[in-house]
Amino acid sequence: MSIDRRQTLAGLAGTLALPLLGRSAFAQGAGTFRIGALNPVTGSGSPYGTGMQKMILAAAEMVNAAGGAGGRMFEVFAEDTQTNPQAAVLAAKKLIEINKVQAILGTWASGVSLAVIPLTNDAGAILMHTSGAPALSVAPSNAKGLGYRFQATNDRFGRAFAEIAQKEGFKRPATMAFNNASGIGNTEGFRKAWEAKGGKVLEAVVYEPNQPSYRAELQKVLAAKPDVIVTGSYLADTTIILREWFQTGDATRWIIPGWAANPDLVKALGPDVTEGLFSVDSISNEEAPSFQMYDAAYRKAVGQPGLSNVYGAMTWDMVVTLALAMEAAGPGADVAAINAKMRDVANPGGTKVYSFAEGKAALKAGKINYEGASSILDFDAAGDVTPDFGVSVISKGKIERRYVTKI
């Protein structure tokens, strides 16, 4: 981890309320641009956080190896949000105040991003996050336009679910949601989109985490006799629910977000239970060369295929996009100037590029359009991307991609 030892000790001294080191120790080095990797390394985001952080570090190294962006090298400071707003606020304060970062990358849960974004706004820093809550797109959270969302909003997920349910010919959907912002966001988004298509959701069950059993919840949803159940759920609860569902002998189909319907789920439940499940994910831009680079980096850093962590691809893209915007803004540009270039380097209208080095070269010739590893990465006015959604079906214990749906 490329953390400057002196900074760290200074930080420790800071916590001990012994600001022994003078202000000069924190002065911005001329040739560096400091960014914070603020990820859910522990807490409920822990399955993704470490990979996200490692991809920020790997991408920063890659940018530096290519000669830096806008004449500056990245210096990365890594922190853990603990997937907890209060811990995240303190971590963000530390990143902004002690480490003097000018951008914070990779916050994950909506609660965390909502708590951190007022701080980055105040500091005039950029926040790039992977949270789904619609509130992050608009004022007050994104009043300054410094926030960028690399993940589909929960609403968009819901729209994708509705597209898929329609395409697969389901007529009588019901939903089950884990009672948190993301879980309910998914199923509510689905309901809105489905009703817009003239359909009706037969039953919408919201359940609490950490229960010894979900049979009552299942019974209620199955009583409506749906032909498909759409969930906004996580791995542990999905495991328990599907096991109990299988044991009821029921034959309803399931559409489940990809972060829950993943290889771990298949491993936990076996091929019989998971046969025919739909797994939906905002997909990485897998055909693109950018994804190949990310995949190689992920395999090298984490030892798993890049597909296993879509958020890793997003944090990779965060660094590359930021670097390209810095390059486009030119040497010594301030954050506002860099921020103004974000859409210029990512949205359609220029030469398609797939890596920082490629983009840096192409920028000399004119406009570029970075096609990311996580999506084609086009930001709308609110700073949100609209990725494509991949639909996989689990068959004989294998998760097989069937098609890609665009919304």
Place this chain on the structure above:
Amino acid sequence: MDAYLIAIAIVTGIYVLMALGLNLQYGLTGLINFGHVGFFCVGAYAAAILASRGWPAAATFPIAAAVAVAAAWPLGLVSLRLRDDYFAIVSLGFSEVVRLVATSERWLTNGVQGIAGIPRLFADLSGTTQALAVLALLLVLNGLAILAMRRIVASPFGRMIEAIRDNEEAVRALGKDPARFKIQVLMLGAALAGVSGAVYAHYIGFIAPEQFVPLVTFQIWMAIVMGGVGRVSGALVGSGLLMLFLEGSRFLRDLLPFVSEVEMASVRIGVVGLALILFTLYRPQGLMGDFTRR
């Protein structure tokens, strides 16, 4: 740098306010309140809901305190006549019920989506000045709480609650009803937690039910156990130590490079556990000494 220290100081101040309340309840009266976070939650939501509707902070603070007190009153009425350890569990259950209400009643609390964009205190100030103003407010609030605590300890009321802590049966034998005093103490501690919650809501700017889990209660318990039960200085020192535990682990990681980030979460909780064990075993009086003599 400065702003980070100020942020730490602000969060510590929020904890101190809660710890003072718990210290009054457990340290002075012997009430085993395991539901402290419930009052904190009630105060935070009261302030957040009102502030979001445009109420000024001058109004949200007293109302946060009042709502927390109003929540404490029925809890005290039904459960303070129970055995001490029963009250511990019932109060723990109470705080969970509060969290469930915040989760369920979406019309009021926006459910699990939480309340975002809670107006900040001293919004017309900016940057470090604003943070310093919040810190100053906390210092004033804590100062007032400590003064009130002093006044209570020196009063016949304080003598009676300490008598209850020492021997409740004997108090009843003298014809005084311990429950009456315990309810008042519960309400007073709840008021402090409620105000603390209001500061928290205004400061963090975003609250959701998942922030109000029982772990927060146990952190406050750890603070007063480490600092010294029954002493105002114990609440101060203990809260400081607690923040050192919670925030220090950020820096500890660099000193223990062989511990991965994921392992750090386990190390953190293990250190908290060990501290609880070692303090109860070897230093039950906490760092600031025995409560026998104030």
Place this chain on the structure above:
Amino acid sequence: MTDLLELAIAGLMSGLVIGLAALAVTLVFGIARFANAATGDTMTLGAYATLGGTAATGSLIAGGAIGILAGAAAGVIAYATVFRKLERRSPVAALLASIGVGFVIRAGLGLVYGHGQQVFQLPLVRPWRVWGIRIQPTDLEIAAAALATLAAVFLILHATPIGRQMRAVADDPDLARVSGIAPRRVMIALWALAGGVAAVAGCLLGIKTVVAPEMGWDMLLPAFAAAILGGIGHPVGAVVAGVLLGIAQETATPWVGFTYKIALSFAVLLLVLLVRPRGLFGRIEGVR
């Protein structure tokens, strides 16, 4: 009606697990006289040990035995290192220390096994239908395991010398000391028994759900509620109360929904305590 019956069955199964956890809580409370908050994490330890044991031996039964041993060992170690030294101190000191013990156990499990979930790979079978009600073979097995544990505990308490001594200490510690019962032996037996019971509860919970470091801690609150509802220190009461709470929670869901069902156990607890301050089965205690 069928629906309600199936809800009741679901509640019964959850209730058995809660009841076993409450049994572990109430055993310690009855004899060592404090609420042991490490019970939840001892459950988790039992679940992980059973997983490891099953993987090593290839048999769930042998794995379960290893889990029970691990739980018992954890109980005895916790007693020897921490709770023995707190015997003459207030119940609050022991309670706080037990929270610490729980945290330490959880930290250890997190360090060794990580935070990802693990599962018991058991064959999943479809249910039988009896008069239109779905009966799941797995339920019967879990229930059998729970009942066997209960039978073993009651056998130990009522038919062995050490069990009788434990009950004597529970009834009157001072009198028991006077009558020459060695408290140390009784306490070691108690902690082994309570740890073993908690391990079984954790193992059954792990089979029903998934094994993760937080799993037991999440069950602590319902277990405490059941132990108090049953009349603290009363083994039968704890199990019956656990089952009652489980059934009440699940069968109430059509009316109160899935969030407030968790609150229901506290509502029931409060109501019962208002009417019977000593719990359902609690003995009346004199002024000591």
Place this chain on the structure above:
Amino acid sequence: MTLVLSGLTKAYGGLRVVDNVSLSVPSDGLVGVIGPNGAGKSTLFSLATGFLAADSGTVSFDGRDLTAVAATGRARAGMVRTFQVPREFTHLTVRENLMAAAPGQAGEGLLAVFFRPGAIAAEERAIAARADETLAFLRLDAVAATPAGRLSGGQKKLLELGRALMTGARLILLDEPFAGVNPVLIEELSARIRDLADRGVGFLIIEHDLRALTRLVSTLHVMDRGRLIASGAPAAVLAEPAVRDAYLGGAAA
């Protein structure tokens, strides 16, 4: 007649710990209860003072039926008990222990603490004066500022008596006041009790120390296995064969 217990009964399971006990204590009377361990003496106290609810029987004090009144209410009515194992307020000083016992203090109201400091200060001065008087009377003035937890067993017994006096009780129920008290102090304590009786305070005393008790009380009741087996003047009661068998025989064995 001040305190009248009539037909008090308390059973645990099938065991009748107190079985149909009736007795009375006159307003300035000194009444003793003796009996072997487990005879039900302390339970009788708890029934009389409302710390336990009787299965049947009534308690009246000054002609008022207190059977349905809780312990605090009975104490406020003027009958105050002490405990077999002293229950001092460990961390309070001896003087504070006594001051805490004074009834009807305005300073025990939370609002008054903050809004009527002057009135409270005056009240405190009065209570402190009364506490110091009582301490002097009980010869405890030397330890007035000592935390009560550090007192000897005998001093704690005196402290409990002092607290009962501070409440203005007209009947004091003493549970083994002489246990663990050295003989010199027993004489002292007996003298104080006699003084108080002369001033019109009634006493009901449970005691093991027969000699001290018989010299103190005017009426003696003997309990065995929950029942009253003898009542009357001490000398006469002790001479009864049933008492010798049950109590003295039991004690000898």
